[in-house]
Amino acid sequence: MSEKPGNQTPDTPNVSETELREMKADELREEARGENISGASNMRKEELVKEVANARSQGGGGSDSRDGENNDGGADADDLGAGPEGGKIRHGDASSSSLKYSQEVTSTEDEPEREGRSLATTHHEVIRQWAEERGGSPATVEGTEHGDHLGVLRIDFGGDDSKLRRVSWEEWFKTFDDRRLNFIYQEQRTDGTQSNFFRLENPEREDA
Template sequence: MATDDKPLEDMKVDELRDVAREEGVKAPSSKNKGELVDAISDSTDGGSDTASDDDLGAGPDGGEVRTGDKNSKSLEYSQNITSTDEDPERQGRSLVTTHHEVIREWAEARGGRPATVPNSEYDGRPGRLRIHFDEQNGQLVDISWDDWFRTFDERRLNFIYQEDHTDGRPSTFFRLENPDTEGQGV
């Protein structure tokens, strides 16, 4: 297969990742050049590496990490998760996603609910986004997942999180980060 008369093998990795996203290939940012070429070729032949019903809720970026001019070190060293089917490479690994269902499943598995900081609303929209775990009684206001994700996407945030501690205990660590704001959490 060729794109714009250019063979896949002659394309750069970033170009291949763009084509892979267009073809619905799962987790293109975690694949090397050879894997991308194979996955794109398979996707055009009806292969099994194409997007499925599991990709529903991926958000406007298909679950891919949002990048900007000021990416943080935590973003650079995190494993990108683009599907609910993906697992961390190892316990305690920092992970990053924009995939709505990955975030929702992670939060709900830990008793978390979408929330905002009281009195931080702006123009009728949620203010500072948080996940409300039971230990934070009264400090946060619950909101709907729809409002949470709409705000998350409008602000171009990444969800940096940890599935488990290095000893295997479930972790509730997460951080919301905008790649355009000096790597600071929001």
């Protein structure tokens, strides 16, 4: 028996899962946030399809009961999103050559063109996922603060650097956006092994 297009989920009349599956995962996450579905940032595409379909059929509100749950000591991951630039690279007079030759990443669905490719983004969720896949946490360098503002931003991978102080993703990304920084990084080295390389660049100033 052939699979019928449209809605395959019981109790979700007038909701087309086929239509939802044609959407990108980032678009589904936006839909999920609009339906007040918690935990959307950590869901796979098929989970998002089902949650959004269920929420639409119920007239809003998801089945996830993790409202307010916070796993990283900062803002709920759902509040991070793409950021004000939609993930696009920020340009300025002091943009480096490495930024010029980096592949722009504007979605969590984007893949490197090849192993070892230099990547660049301002997408909050892309940065958070990259860091957490490597056991990293948002941090700042102690002693570099400017009044109540965070100092130099770093990712703490759990090393022995006693100068790093962990902060929330909310604080980290607020500073990242206020300073109009770009996140330049690698997913893999040229030999295919996982890379922890990253650096932050301010395209308006040589000193990020």
